[in-house]
Amino acid sequence: MLKDITIGQFFPGNSIIHRLDPRFKIIITAVFITFLFCADTFAGILVGMLFVALTVMLSKIPVKMIFKGMKSIVPLIIFTSVLNIFFIEGEIVFHWQFIKITKEGLEMSAFMVLRIICLISGTSLLTYTTSPITLTDAIEQLLAPLKKIKVPVHEFAMMMTIALRFIPTLIEETDKIMSAQKARGADLETGGLMKRAKALVPILIPLFVSAFRRAEELAVAMECRCYRGDEGRTRLKQLKSGGKDYVALAVSLLFFDAVIFLNCIS
Amino acid sequence: MDNIIEAKDVWFHYQSESFEEDAPIKEVLKGVSLDIKRGEFVAVLGHNGSGKSTIAKHFNAILTANKGEIIVDGINAADDEKLFDIRQRVGMVFQNPDNQIVATIVEEDVAFALENLGVDPAEMRERVDNALKDVGMYDFREHAPHQLSGGQKQRVAIAGIIAMCPDCIVLDEPTAMLDPIGRKEVMKTIKKLNRENGVTIILITHYMDEAAKADRIVVMDSGQIILDGTPKQVFKNVDLLKEVGLDVPQVTELAYGLRKNGIDIPDDIITEEECIEEIIKIIEKAGK
Amino acid sequence: MAIIKTEDLTYVYSAGTPFEKKAIDNLNIEIEEGELVGIIGHTGSGKSTFIQHLNGLLKPSSGKIFIDGTDIWQDKQTTLATRFKVGLVFQYPEYQIFEETVYKDIAFGPKNMGLSEEEIDKRVRETAKLVEISDEQLEKSPFELSGGQKRRVAIAGVMAMRPKVLILDEPCAGLDPKGRDRILDKIKEYHEEQKSTVLLVSHSMEDVAKIATKILVMNNASIVCYDEPPKVFGMAEEISKMGLDIPQITKVFNALKEKGYHIADDVYTVPYALKKLLAYLDNKGVKGNA
Numbered sequence: 001m002l003k004d005i006t007i008g009q010f011f012p013g014n015s016i017i018h019r020l021d022p023r024f025k026i027i028i029t030a031v032f033i034t035f036l037f038c039a040d041t042f043a044g045i046l047v048g049m050l051f052v053a054l055t056v057m058l059s060k061i062p063v064k065m066i067f068k069g070m071k072s073i074v075p076l077i078i079f080t081s082v083l084n085i086f087f088i089e090g091e092i093v094f095h096w097q098f099i100k101i102t103k104e105g106l107e108m109s110a111f112m113v114l115r116i117i118c119l120i121s122g123t124s125l126l127t128y129t130t131s132p133i134t135l136t137d138a139i140e141q142l143l144a145p146l147k148k149i150k151v152p153v154h155e156f157a158m159m160m161t162i163a164l165r166f167i168p169t170l171i172e173e174t175d176k177i178m179s180a181q182k183a184r185g186a187d188l189e190t191g192g193l194m195k196r197a198k199a200l201v202p203i204l205i206p207l208f209v210s211a212f213r214r215a216e217e218l219a220v221a222m223e224c225r226c227y228r229g230d231e232g233r234t235r236l237k238q239l240k241s242g243g244k245d246y247v248a249l250a251v252s253l254l255f256f257d258a259v260i261f262l263n264c265i266s
Numbered sequence: 267m268d269n270i271i272e273a274k275d276v277w278f279h280y281q282s283e284s285f286e287e288d289a290p291i292k293e294v295l296k297g298v299s300l301d302i303k304r305g306e307f308v309a310v311l312g313h314n315g316s317g318k319s320t321i322a323k324h325f326n327a328i329l330t331a332n333k334g335e336i337i338v339d340g341i342n343a344a345d346d347e348k349l350f351d352i353r354q355r356v357g358m359v360f361q362n363p364d365n366q367i368v369a370t371i372v373e374e375d376v377a378f379a380l381e382n383l384g385v386d387p388a389e390m391r392e393r394v395d396n397a398l399k400d401v402g403m404y405d406f407r408e409h410a411p412h413q414l415s416g417g418q419k420q421r422v423a424i425a426g427i428i429a430m431c432p433d434c435i436v437l438d439e440p441t442a443m444l445d446p447i448g449r450k451e452v453m454k455t456i457k458k459l460n461r462e463n464g465v466t467i468i469l470i471t472h473y474m475d476e477a478a479k480a481d482r483i484v485v486m487d488s489g490q491i492i493l494d495g496t497p498k499q500v501f502k503n504v505d506l507l508k509e510v511g512l513d514v515p516q517v518t519e520l521a522y523g524l525r526k527n528g529i530d531i532p533d534d535i536i537t538e539e540e541c542i543e544e545i546i547k548i549i550e551k552a553g554k
Numbered sequence: 555m556a557i558i559k560t561e562d563l564t565y566v567y568s569a570g571t572p573f574e575k576k577a578i579d580n581l582n583i584e585i586e587e588g589e590l591v592g593i594i595g596h597t598g599s600g601k602s603t604f605i606q607h608l609n610g611l612l613k614p615s616s617g618k619i620f621i622d623g624t625d626i627w628q629d630k631q632t633t634l635a636t637r638f639k640v641g642l643v644f645q646y647p648e649y650q651i652f653e654e655t656v657y658k659d660i661a662f663g664p665k666n667m668g669l670s671e672e673e674i675d676k677r678v679r680e681t682a683k684l685v686e687i688s689d690e691q692l693e694k695s696p697f698e699l700s701g702g703q704k705r706r707v708a709i710a711g712v713m714a715m716r717p718k719v720l721i722l723d724e725p726c727a728g729l730d731p732k733g734r735d736r737i738l739d740k741i742k743e744y745h746e747e748q749k750s751t752v753l754l755v756s757h758s759m760e761d762v763a764k765i766a767t768k769i770l771v772m773n774n775a776s777i778v779c780y781d782e783p784p785k786v787f788g789m790a791e792e793i794s795k796m797g798l799d800i801p802q803i804t805k806v807f808n809a810l811k812e813k814g815y816h817i818a819d820d821v822y823t824v825p826y827a828l829k830k831l832l833a834y835l836d837n838k839g840v841k842g843n844a
Contacts, residue, residue: 132370133369133370133371133374161368161369161370162368164370165367165368165369165370165411168410168412169364169412172412173649176644177649177650179606179611179644180642180644180647180650181650182611182637183609183611183637183641183642183643183644183712184650184662184663184666184711184712184715185637185638185663185666185667185715186662186666187666201652202650202652202662205652206649206650206651206652209649209652209697210649213365214362214364214365217360217362217365217366218365218366218368220323220328220360221358221360221365221366221368221423222368222378223328223353224326224328224353224357224358224427225353225357225368225378225379225382225426225427225430226350226353226354226379226382226383226430227378227382228350228382232383232384233381233382233384234380234381234384234385234386234387234390235377235381235387236373236374236377236380236381236387236390236391236394237374238387313730313731313732313733314700314701314702314729314730314733315700361728415597416597439728442727442728443727443728445596445597445757446596446757446758446797446798446799447596447597447797448597472729472730472731474731475802511730511731511732512730512731512732513731515802516760516801516802516803516806516824516827517802517803517806519824520803520806520824520827520828520831523824523825523828524828524831524832527828527832529832529835529840538802538805538806538809541806542806542809542810542813545806545810545815545831546810546813546815548835548840549815549834549835549838549840551840552835552838552839552840
């Protein structure tokens, strides 16, 4: 059913990767991205891939899932490789009319493709192993210093939480409204672009009205439960970092050092 | 102190949305005075627009009276400084369970009020667990709200309130959107909280069978209290209740019909058992 | 000929996944034209799935549905035409209102049917009158109306399509007693005026008992019984085992019967109960003074 769809791509589990402090996971992911962009040798990328492969193994997420998640970026991969193959000057290996393929171009495109695959699989591991709500909490805590310069970090995190909470509710509601308008003979499937856009009005207006009504009721309910921003607020679930988090960070840094090392010797 | 809530001559009207200066003010509450005793189970009846939800929202300072005053546990509800003391003492549960659950996981939602109040995490854990056990939802503590039935969601909402350890819970038509099974679950939970935990309950409802279970019924019509007493005393007034768009339990209506036809049967029958017993009495008397 | 007929109607949710579930299982039923059928069953009994099949919103996993003798899935035109033949009012229908005026909202369905302006106008006004929406209110924004009025406008929106079969899912949910009685009265009036078939889904046996000519009980994806109200209320015990509430008055008369005072088997409304009880007492020599 429509309401069973998952938000983000969280893959519940209890592996060591799942249990890591989400703050560390975010930091490691950030560092991982940086190093991936620094790496300019095949060996460096391979080290990155090895790192991703190890993490996938530890997280016990089926490899199939990782590949499934990459489907959507196939066009991007093709585009990048085509661009690189045809437009990089160098030693020509194939020439037909105006099309020239160079050795450098081939190398570069293979390199870029590997880098993108590595980047996407690595970062998607973060969302696969961390529930959206924990992720929000972690981001809130990591960004906490920004509160000093009046960035409304807590408010943003609260908005994220409420959005996550209401997505399934609103999807279900959309489903209901669509059925109801169809029952009144609304034609949602046929016609040109304009006609279809117009056909959305009977769905969007009730949806907005309902979202506002819900927002109003939720606001009162939150007030009833003494909500007053993050002033003096405590949390049920404390994010705790322990030995395993530091070990994970250390191991990651070792991998990334190798990347730098490989960069230097090439 | 005996009274948890004291309302004294409360008048209220919403701010006019009209731009005309002299648009007539529509009073929603017209001098409501009401004392709620600690530990009482009070049902509030009235058709839509009778002012029953409006008065309820005064009890935890969501709305402030234009005239008159509300005293909650000795605190004047108009006192802004004490706002959170009042809301912690009087919790509110609303009709639509979907629109009062904030978090994506049951136990985090139950913790919401405690997080706002700055309760220590260890103590919070205990209070959340106890609240969930009180409403019988402990096994669902790690579920997402949208995986639950209406009755279960409403019990989670109740747990979110009782985690604050309030003296009083106001429930505004908590069963209106539920099916019979959900209604039973919620009513059982409410009664248990009242009998076992001693929580004062103010239940706003359209269901006469729910009201019949209360210690006391208050009937409102156009911003005023028109009846106040035990269920037996209130349901006697069949004509008046029908006049203001309300029902009486079927058995009360039957007894009322019998009396009208000259049959001698008490006018304060509200339960099936009483009704059965009285009818048998009449039949047996005739047999002699 | 039956207006609604199903043949081995089955619907499976999430087929082929671990969540596979039969929402309705092998339903065979014939509903005669002109009935006012109350459909009762607890949440998950399959009643909502069943009614969504009747106007072609859901496609059966197997089995057939005939409306007025035509298989509604025989071709695409028929399926679309079924939406106009069978009008469906969902739960809390006021949340689907979207037009600027009440008039336009009621006209939405008839307009989609491609009717002429005059016909639309005629139907909108007639239906508005039926549900007690005044001419003045027709020009208002629907969002200015009270909850009960909005509900009536939304129901009118489907009634104005003049479907051969009108289905209402929990039309009284969340209303106060007065609002509830008013909606039930309007449905009954519509049924009598139009002489069409009406299906009314409800959790509340009491509501159904007030107006239905037949009752359909569903449980566990199947039909338990389809019969006249007195016969169905005679099965009070089975029904209450399914998690449904039976009217208080029915319980009283059943208990009296158990204690040896057999007054009547088919009591489910107060006026009827009163009549039966008075007659019984009269027989026993208890005389009222009225």
